[in-house]
Amino acid sequence: xxxxxxxxxxxxxxxxxxxxxxxxxxxxxxxxxxxxxxxxxxxxxxxxxxxxxxxxxxxxxxxxxxxxxxxxxxxxxxxxxxxxxxxxxxxxxxxxxxxxxxxxxxxxxxxxxxxxxxxxxxxxxxxxxxxxxxxxxxxxxxxxxxxxxxxxxxxxxxxxxxxxxxxxxxxxxxxxxxxxxxxxxxxxxxxxxxxxxxxxxxxxxxxxxxxxxxxxxxxxxxxxxxxx
Amino acid sequence: xxxxxxxxxxxxxxxxxxxxxxxxxxxxxxxxxxxxxxxxxxxxxxxxxxxxxxxxxxxxxxxxxxxxxxxxxxxxxxxxxxxxxxxxxxxxxxxxxxxxxxxxxxxxxxxxxxxxxxxxxxxxxxxxxxxxxxxxxxxxxxxxxxxxxxxxxxxxxxxxxxxxx
Numbered sequence: 530x531x532x533x534x535x536x537x538x539x540x541x542x543x544x545x546x547x548x549x550x551x552x553x554x555x556x557x558x559x560x561x562x563x564x565x566x567x568x569x570x571x572x573x574x575x576x577x578x579x580x581x582x583x584x585x586x587x588x589x590x591x592x593x594x595x596x597x598x599x600x601x602x603x604x605x606x607x608x609x610x611x612x613x614x615x616x617x618x619x620x621x622x623x624x625x626x627x628x629x630x631x632x633x634x635x636x637x638x639x640x641x642x643x644x645x646x647x648x649x650x651x652x653x654x655x656x657x658x659x660x661x662x663x664x665x666x667x668x669x670x671x672x673x674x675x676x677x678x679x680x681x682x683x684x685x686x687x688x689x690x691x692x693x694x695x696x697x698x699x700x701x702x703x704x705x706x707x708x709x710x711x712x713x714x715x716x717x718x719x720x721x722x723x724x725x726x727x728x729x730x731x732x733x734x735x736x737x738x739x740x741x742x743x744x745x746x747x748x749x750x751x752x753x754x755x756x757x
Numbered sequence: 758x759x760x761x762x763x764x765x766x767x768x769x770x771x772x773x774x775x776x777x778x779x780x781x782x783x784x785x786x787x788x789x790x791x792x793x794x795x796x797x798x799x800x801x802x803x804x805x806x807x808x809x810x811x812x813x814x815x816x817x818x819x820x821x822x823x824x825x826x827x828x829x830x831x832x833x834x835x836x837x838x839x840x841x842x843x844x845x846x847x848x849x850x851x852x853x854x855x856x857x858x859x860x861x862x863x864x865x866x867x868x869x870x871x872x873x874x875x876x877x878x879x880x881x882x883x884x885x886x887x888x889x890x891x892x893x894x895x896x897x898x899x900x901x902x903x904x905x906x907x908x909x910x911x912x913x914x915x916x917x918x919x920x921x922x
Contacts, residue, residue: 549898561855563806564890570897577901616908620901627897631890731905739912745919 534737541730548572548723556716564631570624571717576725578621578650580732582691584614585657585683592680595673601747604673607680609739611660613732618654633700645697646690653686668750779810779846788879793821793867803861803883805854812846825866828853858883 552572558565591607594600625647626637633640641647660679666672694701784798794816803809811826815838826847827833836847859882866876 561852563852564893567890567893567897569894573901574897612908616904620904623900623904624897627893627900631893735908735912738916742912742916742919745916749919749922 534734537730537737538734541727541732541734544723544727544730545573546727548720548727551720551723556720562632563634564628567628567631570628572720572724573728574621574624574628575721576728577617577624579725580728581614581618581621581654582687583729584610584617584732585653585687588614588657588660588680589683589687592677595677596681604677605740605743605747607677608664609736609743611657611664611680612739613735614657615654615661616735617728617732618650618657622651622654644699644701646694646699646701649686649690649693649697653683653690656682656686668747779812779848781812781844784810784812790867790877793875794818795867797865797879799879799881801881803849803854803881804851805883806851808848808851809853810846810848812844814844815840815842821867822870822872823868825864825868827864827866829862829864854883856883 549572552569559568562568587610588607591603591605591610594603595607629640629647630637641651656679660676663679664672664676693699694703781798784800786799786801788797788799789795790797796814797811798813799811800809813824815821821838823835823837825833825835826849828849832849832853834847834849836845839845860880861883863879863881864876865879866874868874
């Protein structure tokens, strides 16, 4: 379908605008929070965190398939997802830092060093920064294989980051799979879903765009090689 | 990018927005319980989000066992006397209350070693200060649009360059 990618992007953008309208205008300042205004970051902070996990899991999946059968498409997916995971991871980490400063106060650096959710998420993000930097060199077969092995580390890092607030020392709240999930206010849930689907569509839009660029880059490289 | 770095630097070095004072000098009210020989120093206003302290001087010949502080909503704290101290204090977390209220009763019960008790009430106001967290809200919101915007610009310019080739 023509303009399919653009329609997905527009839909995502509209849903995120809806989440912003809902969180900033429709609902008033949050109760039971030290920082009732900064709590509004929840509607985009949580979705960006979940999309980060999705992106890095796609890197893991792509790397696995590439190592298994050498699929070029799987390698393209892993490479493109890494960039998006870094972007959404930055959004999640930075917005979380602003919210944390307002809600919990204290020193940011020591929080990142002592709270295991923050520490493991930052470590996961830095690992994929390393992947991104590594892939800035020409795409030889050896580079792709090494990158795929590095990409597989998400197999450990993603669950570690996600589960750290349940099993390790952390102030970070846990909602999914706990009693709090059922008691989540319906209006809160609605705003969260708007943000989540909004970011999901934006992610799909950007991923399709990035993979198209990756395809173009490889075509150019291929034609250059043929000339040689 | 520079703006973002500036934001993060300010955030990193800014202190906590909540100022707390635990000295007697900061307390706006004082109550002397002459029968028991105690003096209580406290702030008549409980600011939501900031820990609230009550400081008390022990009587000279202390024969008390515990002192209980209980708000109307059942939130209470029991403090055991430490005979080595002259002055002691307890605190209630800033998240104890979430709504404004005037003339809130705090019941204080002193229990003696023979388990006899004497109690009295203090009245304080619960104040909800205007939130000063808008900077953090807009800082956090800026992150989303800056990140997505910068990435779209990055891949768009890359796309244009490749298309020209």
